[in-house]
Amino acid sequence: MNKMLSKKVIGYTFTLLFILIISGVALFQIVTNLYVLLAVLVIQFIVLLLLLFHFFDKYVKPIDKVTETMDKLLKGNYHSRIHQPMSGSIGELSTKINSLARSLSELTISEQIQAEQLSTVIENSESGLVLIDEKGYIHVVNRKFISMFGKTPHDYIGYLYYDVLENEQIHHTVQETFLYEKHVKHLFSLSKNDEKIYLEIVGAPIFNERNMLKGAVLVIYDITEFKNLEVMRKDFVANVSHELKTPITSIKGFAETLLDGAENDPEARKQFLQIIFDESKRIQHLIDDLLILSKLEKDESAINVDPVEVGFVLDEVLPVINQHAEQKKIDIQVDADKELIFEADEEKIKQILLNLLTNAISYTPEKGTISLAIKDSEENVCIQVQDTGIGISKEALPRIFERFYRVDKDRSRDTGGTGLGLAIVKHIVEVHHGEIKVESELGKGTTFYVFIPKEQAE
Ligand SMILES: Nc1ncnc2c1ncn2[C@@H]1O[C@H](COP(=O)(O)OP(=O)(O)O)[C@@H](O)[C@H]1O
Ligand SMILES: [Mg+2]
Incomplete structure (x- = not known):
């Protein structure tokens, strides 16, 4: 029994006693026989008690139960219900309260789900998020933000943004967002683990x-990848222009000299025309290689996979290569499983062989040896090109697959190289989901290993 109920019981008991005393005093005037008076009072007491019990059970207790349930609902306990069976208008009231409680609990469940979904979205967003109220206190920071700026959410939440956020650019963004009351965007960079990361911050x-x-929401995007791509694109355009400029200047110069009268000297004419011819060939090679690269990049996954027979590929590539090798008296030894068949883009495999073998010839002095091996190695086909050439230094080795990187610019140019050969090889290997490795020792020679999976995934 709760406090309220016991107070009421005491109240009712006192009322009962009061009625008995009053009626006893009143009856005492009429009834003179003491026994009769006592009997009347006892009967009256029993009747009143029964009436009181009935009244208490039928009205007071249910109303108390309803009030108790309502109190719980008001405090937010939406699982609370009235279980006591009740009749009449109180019964109807309790049914309605129960259904109200059910609606409230359904509503809170869906609210909870929505809040959970929202926090999942915020937490797993690929952008850093910060929520700041109008007074400048931080309310939310998500996981990405922590990964960008370090510390833990406890170090930020509940603090003033200018006390805990160190970056000046973030301060500016918050101030401008509050000042202009519209979207504000800024770019800035950070040094993290010796690496520079570029960020874009938007304040809303x-x-x-x-x-x-x-308040304001800050969204911070990591745009390092875009920035690097932009730098690469700019470098690439600059490199291409530079590569084209040299032969074009040379062609222009010799053509001018010829026009200025050198055409009348047969020897000079022949020599100059030969230079013009060689330089045009260089431009053509460069453009061919650029086209191959751009095609590879355009449709990265679009390789024409067919069964490729090693013997067939060699029959096409070796005559071209042997011609070059003979000029430098270089011996080419071939050790290949000619019947080996694997899934690949045949034209591109030929390109790999051509580029690696051309390099081996270019960077091997006269009378050297080149060995080519194509072998079955479990799930892969292994192509190995080894030479006894000049080798590549340890410092240069990680860079040789970069576009336009050459260890010795003049030497590469003399051999007609474009600086794109290995970049193309690497790209082809990647579109085949393969791997390329290189070992080299200065003055001794270089070995390239290419692994191409025998079966290409769809
Ligand atoms: N077999 C090799 N031996 C020595 N150096 C090599 C060999 N293959 C490639 N290189 C070096 O790697 C650079 C890049 O090669 P590549 O992309 O084919 O361009 P290039 O047109 O200059 O041959 C070459 O300039 C050369 O310095
Ligand atoms: Mg090359």
């Missing part, structure tokens, strides 16, 4: 229903 004001500023 939040308004309430009365259009008053309630």
